[in-house]
Amino acid sequence: MVRRRGRIEFENDRGEIVHYARHENGGGLVSPKADVPHDVVVVPGAYVEAGARIGGGSRLKAGGWVDENAQLGRDVVVAENVHVGPDARIGDLVRLGRGVRIGAGAVVGANARLEDDVQVAPGATVRPGQLVRSSVVTAA
Secondary structure: OOEEEEEEEEEEOOOOEEEEEEEOOOOOOOOOEEEEOOEEEEEEOOOOOOOEEEEOOEEEEEOOOOOOOEEEEOOEHHHHHHHHOOEEEOOOOOEOOOOOOOOOEEOOOOOOOOOOOEEEEOEEEEOOOOOEEOEEEEOO
C-alpha cells in the first residue's frame, strides 16, 4: 500500500495498480472512478471499485466490497464481509446480511432481504421483496 496526497494505491491480484481515496462519510476506500454520493456511508475496511455506482442513503459496513461496475440502489445496507460481484445489480431498499456473496452479473430486486451467509450464483436473480434464508441461490 502506498499513500500519495490523499490517494491510496494497491496492487491487485492481476498485478495492476488501483487507486482509492478515503470517502468523506465514513473513511472507507472508494475508487475515484466510482460514483458514490456524499450521503452514502462507507466505513473503514469497506471498498468500492472503479465503475461502481451506489445510490444515496446506502451504507457499507466493514469488509463490504462493491466490485467493478456493480450497482447498488438507494438505501441499501451492506453488512460486514459482503462481496457484491462485478456487474451485479442490487435494487433499492435491499438488506444484505453478514457474509453474503453476490456473484458476477447477479440481480437482486428491490426490497429483497438476504440473511447471513447467503450466496447468489453468478447471473442468478433474487425477486423483488424476496426473503432469502437458504445458503445458495442458483441461476435458473
